[in-house]
Structure formats: structure tokens, C-alpha cells
Amino acid sequence: MNDGAPSTNAGWFEGIDPDESERASEVITDGEAEEPRNWPAIAVESGFVDSEEAYYERLHEASLDATRREVRERERADDMQLVHSIRAMDDAERTANELAERLAEWAGTLFDDADVGVDGARAVAERDPETPLEERVVSFAGRIADLADERDDLRAFIESRAPAVAPNLSEMAGPVLAARLVALAGGLESLAKKPSGTVQVLGAEDALFAHLKGRAPSPKHGVIYVHDYVRGTHPDHRGSAARAFAGKLAIAARIDHYSGEMKPGIHEELRERMETIRAREAGE
Amino acid sequence: MTDLPEGVERRTFDGRKRLATRGETVYGEPRDEEGWRAWDAGRSKLGAMFEHGMDTGLVGGESVLYLGAASGTTVSHVADFAGPTYAVEFAARPVRDLIDVAEARGNLFPLLKDARTPETYTHVVESDLDCIVQDVATRGQADVAVRNRRFLSDDGRLLAAVKARSEDVVADPEAVFEAFLEDLRDSYEVLETQRLDRFHEDHLGVVARPK
Numbered sequence: 100m101n102d103g104a105p106s107t108n109a110g111w112f113e114g115i116d117p118d119e120s121e122r123a124s125e126v127i128t129d130g131e132a133e134e135p136r137n138w139p140a141i142a143v144e145s146g147f148v149d150s151e152e153a154y155y156e157r158l159h160e161a162s163l164d165a166t167r168r169e170v171r172e173r174e175r176a177d178d179m180q181l182v183h184s185i186r187a188m189d190d191a192e193r194t195a196n197e198l199a200e201r202l203a204e205w206a207g208t209l210f211d212d213a214d215v216g217v218d219g220a221r222a223v224a225e226r227d228p229e230t231p232l233e234e235r236v237v238s239f240a241g242r243i244a245d246l247a248d249e250r251d252d253l254r255a256f257i258e259s260r261a262p263a264v265a266p267n268l269s270e271m272a273g274p275v276l277a278a279r280l281v282a283l284a285g286g287l288e289s290l291a292k293k294p295s296g297t298v299q300v301l302g303a304e305d306a307l308f309a310h311l312k313g314r315a316p317s318p319k320h321g322v323i324y325v326h327d328y329v330r331g332t333h334p335d336h337r338g339s340a341a342r343a344f345a346g347k348l349a350i351a352a353r354i355d356h357y358s359g360e361m362k363p364g365i366h367e368e369l370r371e372r373m374e375t376i377r378a379r380e381a382g383e
Numbered sequence: 384m385t386d387l388p389e390g391v392e393r394r395t396f397d398g399r400k401r402l403a404t405r406g407e408t409v410y411g412e413p414r415d416e417e418g419w420r421a422w423d424a425g426r427s428k429l430g431a432m433f434e435h436g437m438d439t440g441l442v443g444g445e446s447v448l449y450l451g452a453a454s455g456t457t458v459s460h461v462a463d464f465a466g467p468t469y470a471v472e473f474a475a476r477p478v479r480d481l482i483d484v485a486e487a488r489g490n491l492f493p494l495l496k497d498a499r500t501p502e503t504y505t506h507v508v509e510s511d512l513d514c515i516v517q518d519v520a521t522r523g524q525a526d527v528a529v530r531n532r533r534f535l536s537d538d539g540r541l542l543a544a545v546k547a548r549s550e551d552v553v554a555d556p557e558a559v560f561e562a563f564l565e566d567l568r569d570s571y572e573v574l575e576t577q578r579l580d581r582f583h584e585d586h587l588g589v590v591a592r593p594k
Binding site for chain 2: 109110111126127128130131132133134135136137138139155156158159162163165166167169170173177266356357358359360361363364366367
């Protein structure tokens with residue numbers, strides 16, 4: 100419920116000055132009610148408008164205004180918020196692991212059974228410190244555990260948000276990889292404008308530049324490697340799998356950017372294509 | 384063939400009889416000198432339901448809640464022949480186009496809302512509507528119809544286009560449709576069903592009224 104909006108079963112116009120268009124927008128966007136009522140008649144009775152015709156005119160203006168604002172808001176914010184979220188998640192993970200290494204070295208000098216890694220840090224954080232020195236070590240471990248929790252929360256946030264921002268890309272790649280591709284491209288729009296060959300090697304820029312300088316073979320895949328379609332395919336056919344997967348991902352990104360609607364057809368086509376590639380014998 | 388609602392006619396475009404309504408063009412459809420624009424049944428499930436001669440119960444001038452309005456292709460035709468028309472769509476990108484459609488039609492109210500949570504627009508959409516048109520491509524299509532029943536008058540009509548692939552891409556469409564109707568029957572009486580395959584593959588048109 101929006102701040103200040105009536106919590107009873109009230110129409111969007113309740114308590115609003117007919118000239119306050121911004122307030123009307125807010126209530127249309129954030130308000131709720133339990134049961135629909137004959138709002139046009141109630142608006143006339145309550146003196147909000149003189150006639151039902153005038154009510155519909157107001158509603159037309161107000162719904163257009165609210166929807167316009169909300170669309171602008173959602174479109175501007177969402178893909179960039181996803182980019183920040185995945186970068187923050189990666190930073191939190193990398194930092195937690197780094198600090199956990201530092202802790203393992205330190206805690207090993209105090210406690211015999213100290214394990215390495217984030218799990219080790221969680222175990223140390225549970226201890227009751229007995230000296231001022233132990234207090235520092237346990238407190239440090241607690242920060243690492245918190246950071247690891249934050250990483251998990253960020254991941255859950257990305258998993259819930261990515262499907263709204265990029266429904267087809269998320270369905271195809273999974274929400275986290277979808278967010279990562281958007282981040283590597285610098286936004287959904289720029290991902291949508293990339294050719295599939297670029298999508299295929301996003302995240303493998305080092306290997307790509309080594310190849311372009313003549314020092315290495317061309318990379319077959321970038322970050323899409325983490326997906327089962329690539330990693331789960333026999334190495335002999337991984338190039339084909341990565342190419343087919345990237346091709347459909349590029350299409351999914353375009354649909355998400357330009358239309359935003361779920362298109363089940365392309366997911367089915369990709370599944371069929373993958374089955375064909377995987378059905379080939381290794382070494383064939 | 385049942386009667387078309389007032390405001391929907393069969394007109395000749397390029398020598399072919401097609402459905403048409405009167406209004407501003409929206410998606411590049413042909414329009415004649417009298418202002419009638421062709422309604423492409425291949426791009427509209429409601430158009431396909433008319434083409435199949437389903438008895439929608441519509442006579443023109445109804446109050447309508449349209450769930451899954453997308454970029455407004457079909458809802459633009461509905462607003463041409465209906466009364467107050469509430470258009471609900473959840474995805475932001477198509478709503479950008481829907482806004483353009485609504486700007487030219489004073490009786491069309493666009494709402495960026497999720498049809499699965501009607502409480503978020505109950506304070507805007509009026510009660511006792513004559514008709515709900517449902518064309519949502521999400522899982523749980525029967526549930527959407529059941530939850531939005533609150534807006535419909537006792538004698539109102541639900542006109543739903545059920546998309547088999549939205550529920551399950553691999554299941555047999557007939558099985559998906561059966562499951563939909565089974566769930567729908569808890570709150571609605573199903574009056575007519577018709578496969579829309581001539582225009583839309585794996586879609587079922589459904590006419591129902593509240594129980």
C-alpha cells in the first residue's frame with residue numbers, strides 16, 4: 100500500500116484533488132483494493148467529477164500518465180540495476196574468498212581445526228572468543244560470513260529480477276548467466292545489437308585478443324561455457340553447441356529488448372538443435 | 384454464423400472480405416476512405432474467434448477488461464466498438480506501444496499491471512463489467528481467469544484464448560486445454576470452445592460465463 104493512500108476499499112480517486120495529476124499517478128501505480136466497485140458512480144457521488152463522462156476523461160488522462168511514468172521508470176532502471184547487481188555479486192564473492200584465505204592463515208595459528216574457505220570462516224565465526232586476539236579473529240570471520248550471505252542474497256535477487264528484465268534470455272541461459280551477458284555487453288540494448296559471434300565469446304576477450312595477435316587459436320566460447328549446453332556437450336562438438344547457443348541467445352536478447360514478450364518457439368528450436376548436436380557420435 | 388457486434392463489419396480490402404472496425408490505424412493495417420480498418424485475425428485471437436463464428440455475446444458498447452493487451456493490436460479494435468476498455472499488460476516494452484494506441488482512444492485505459500494479481504488494479508477497474516478478454520502467455524491461465532472473475536457481472540462473458548505452449552511446451556495441446564477447462568469450471572460455466580488453429584496454432588478459444 101502506498102503511503103497515505105486509504106487502506107479501505109477505496110477507488111484510485113479517493114482523497115485526491117482532481118488537479119493533482121502526479122498524486123493520481125502514484126495511487127494508480129501503487130494502490131490496491133480488495134473488491135471492485137462501481138467507481139464511476141462513486142466518483143460522481145463523492146463530487147470528484149460531475150458526470151461519468153468526465154470520470155472516464157480523468158481516468159484516461161490519469162491511466163496514461165501513470166503508465167507512461169511507470170514504463171519509463173522500469174525501462175530505464177531495470178537492465179542497469181541487473182548489471183550493478185551481478186557485478187556486486189561477483190565482487191562480494193571474490194572478496195569473501197580472498198578474505199577467507201587471509202583468515203585461514205591467521206586462524207590456523209590459533210585454532211587447530213580451522214578449515215579454509217568461506218565455510219571455514221563460518222565455523223570460526225561461531226566460536227566464543229576467549230582473548231582479545233581471538234575476538235579480532237572471530238569478528239573478522241563474521242564479516243566474511245556476512246559478505247558471503249550478501250552474495251547469496253544478491254544471487255536470489257538476480258534470479259527473481261532477471262526474468263522480468265529479459266524473459267527470453269533468462270529462460271534460455273538461466274537468470275544469472277543472462278544477467279552476466281547483459282553486464283558484459285554493458286546493457287540489454289547493446290547486447291541486442293551484438294552479432295551472435297560476439298555473444299559467443301563475451302567474457303573471453305583476453306583469449307580473443309591473443310588470437311587476433313596471432314598468438315592463440317580462436318576461442319570457442321566465453322562466459323556461456325558455464326551453461327550445460329556448452330559444458331555438457333562432448334569437446335568435439337562444443338564449438339557447434341556454443342555457436343548454436345550463442346545464435347539463439349542473440350535472438351533472445353533482441354526479442355527482450357525490442358518486444359519484451361515471451362516467445363516459447365525459439366526455446367523449443369534451441370532444444371531440438373541441441374539434441375541433434377549431442378546425438379552425433381564423439382569424434383564424428 | 385452469429386452476428387458481429389455493432390461496430391464490427393465485414394468490409395472488402397484488396398478484393399477480400401475482412402473483419403474491420405472504425406478508428407485510427409495502429410499496426411499498418413489497410414484502412415478505407417470511410418475510416419474502417421482491417422482486423423487481422425492472424426494477429427488477433429479475438430479476431431480469430433469472430434472468424435470462426437463463435438458466439439461471443441458481444442453486441443457493441445460493452446465495458447471490457449482486456450488481460451494481456453501486449454502492444455495493443457487487438458485491444459485497439461475492441462476499444463473501437465466497445466465502451467470503457469481497461470487494458471492490462473505486464474511487460475514494459477509493449478506497453479510503450481500500447482500507450483500510443485490509447486492516446487488516440489478516449490475509452491481505452493492502459494495499465495502496466497500483472498493479470499495474476501488483480502488486487503493491484505481493483506481500485507481502478509470498475510465492477511460488473513460485461514466482458515473479460517483474456518490472452519495471456521503465462522503459465523496458470525485458468526488461474527488468471529478465476530482471479531479476475533471479480534470484475535465480471537453475473538451475466539458477463541469471459542472470452543479467453545488459451546495458449547497450450549504457455550502451460551507446457553511438450554504436452555499434448557488437447558490435454559492442456561482439458562486441464563484448463565477443468566480448472567475454469569470451478570468458477571465459470573463454459574458455453575463454447577473452438578480450436579483457433581486456422582489462424583493460431585495450438586490455441587483454444589473459450590466463451591464462458593460466471594457461475
